[in-house]
Amino acid sequence: MTCEEAAIICNKEQYKEATFTEKFKLIVHLFFCKTCSKFSKKNSELTSLCKKAHLHALPEKDKVKMKKEIEGKI
Amino acid sequence: MxxxxxxxxxxxxxxxxxxxxxxxxxxxxxxxxxxxxxxxxxxxxxxxxxxxxxxxxxxxxxxxxxxxxxxxxxxxxxxKGKAEVRMGYSSQMDADGDWLEEQVADPLSILENDDIENEELGLAIQECISKLPQKQSLVFSMKTIQGMDTEDICKELGINPSNLWVMIHRARTALMDCLNKNWF
Missing domain, CATH: 1.10.1740 (Rna Polymerase Sigma Factor; Chain: A)
Incomplete structure (x- = not known):
């Protein structure tokens, strides 16, 4: 497995969307690859930061509405 | 200028x-x-x-x-006419002992600080997200903040899953960089 593939699986894992086989392959890869295991650690850190921050976002359709109203006033 | x-x-x-x-x-x-x-x-x-x-x-x-x-x-x-301040001596009616002492803030509590720090963290993350290219920030926010399914996002934006994961990857890498500079 290449590092690019490992990174994609690692990202999927952040959203709990990696399959069992993928996870297994990733763990094996991380065992041998220093760069990827560093990336993996940082990536999980980002996930936990995002969780901790209780982020909010406006739904896309509200934004589209807002944009239209602003454009009407420019 | x-x-x-x-x-x-x-x-x-x-x-x-x-x-x-x-x-x-x-x-x-x-x-x-x-x-x-x-x-x-x-x-x-x-x-x-x-x-x-x-x-x-x-x-x-x-x-x-x-x-x-x-x-x-x-x-x-x-x-309401004017600001109303409602205050009871204690929210725990069955508490006995000195009511004043029971109201004193717990100096060992870190909850308040946590809240403030988490809000600042949230703004720092948003600031970093807003620096991403528009498509990436959109995909990242749909996936991470709104917690949408990969399939739904792909349908809504007309992209395929491997596009999506590449964009997520770029967004996450950029965010890690940005937070490294602005938060840690």
């Missing part, structure tokens, strides 16, 4: 979520928070002529939003 210029056509994409997070932190009602963000944009447009360009767009908009939040609390208080 002014350092900064206003670009109202990019406001929603760049600052809506940032301002929304700020507002939700102060007014827990999401609907009201959304309205305040919209009012902030309108007020910004109205007074765009007064913008001197010494502050960055974001700073300027957040200053307007701060006023809007204060105005909001003033308004709901004046609707």
């Amino acid at each position: 002014a350092e900064h210029q206003l670009h109202p056509e990019t406001w929603v994409d760049k600052y809506a979520d940032y301002l929304f997070n700020y507002a939700v932190g102060r007014i827990s009602d999401a609907e009201v928070a959304k309205d305040l963000v919209q009012e902030t944009f309108f007020a910004g447009l109205k007074s765009a002529a007064n913008y001197k360009g010494t502050a960055a767009e974001r700073t300027w908009l957040i200053a307007i939003l701060k006023r809007k939040v204060i105005d909001y609390y003033r308004k709901i208080n004046s609707n």
Whole structure:
């Protein structure tokens, strides 16, 4: 497995969307690859930061509405 | 020559979520928070002529939003006639002992600090998200903040899953970089 593939699986894992086989392959890869295991650690850190921050976002359709109203006033 | 210029056509994409997070932190009602963000944009447009360009767009908009939040609390208080302060000596009716002592803040409690820090963290993350290319920030926010399914996002944006994961990867890498500089 290449590092690019490992990174994609690692990202999927952040959203709990990696399959069992993928996870297994990733763990094996991380065992041998220093760069990827560093990336993996940082990536999980980002996930936990995002969780901790209780982020909010406006739904896309509200934004589209807002944009239209602003454009009407420019 | 002014350092900064206003670009109202990019406001929603760049600052809506940032301002929304700020507002939700102060007014827990999401609907009201959304309205305040919209009012902030309108007020910004109205007074765009007064913008001197010494502050960055974001700073300027957040200053307007701060006023809007204060105005909001003033308004709901004046609707009631006047500000009402309801206070009981103790929320635990069965507590015995010295009521005053029971009200003293717990110096060992770190909960309050945590809340403040988490809000600052949230704004720092939003700031970093708004620096991403628009498509990446959109995909990242749909996936991470709104927690949408990969399939739904792909349908809505007309992309395939491998596109999506590449964009997520770029977004996450950029965010790690940005947070490394601005947060740690």
